[in-house]
Amino acid sequence: MKPRVASRASTALLFALLLISSAQSFYLPGVAPRDFSRGDPLPVKVNKLSSTKTQLPYDYYYLKYCKPPKIVNSAENLGEVLRGDRIENSVFT
Template identity: 90%
Template sequence: MRTLFFTLLLISSADSFYLPGVAPRDFQRGDALPVKVNKLSSTKTQLPYDYYYLKYCKPVKIVNNAENLGEVLRGDRIENSVYTFQMREDLPCKVAYKAKLNAESAKAFK
């Protein structure tokens, strides 16, 4: 009886991992994996910055990608980015953006 109980306990717990609010997705080789960005936190202030507050590479159109109510209530600003990967594909490093910064803009990155 004890063996049956532990066997059932192990079987039920092995298949019960689920993160609420995040639906599982299946990907095939070569499927696009767009990278999303969120807010920037600072060690100097308590207030977060918008990701594109600094001169990061911006997409042509910024789209808010909140996927569930929890993200909205937490104040997450999940947005699209210019970065994309392909599932199970090796990609070499490449430059996404080159920006010329003056002294004031460079100081904002610190």
């Protein structure tokens, strides 16, 4: 019986170590990590507006939101283009 208990304990320990290691690491493709300190400006980007009533998305500034003086489109990757995302700057920081 002792070898069976040791086998269960080692299996549980291995499983716990796998859970701990996977919780401490992750990878987001195409996103580089960036650190911010207190007081640093944090630029806020906006995307399209979707509705529960219609299938067509609206441009974010189609409605009367606070528009920035100049709208700048962010660089898009292929995934954003295929999803129809149009990432733009906002007046919020």
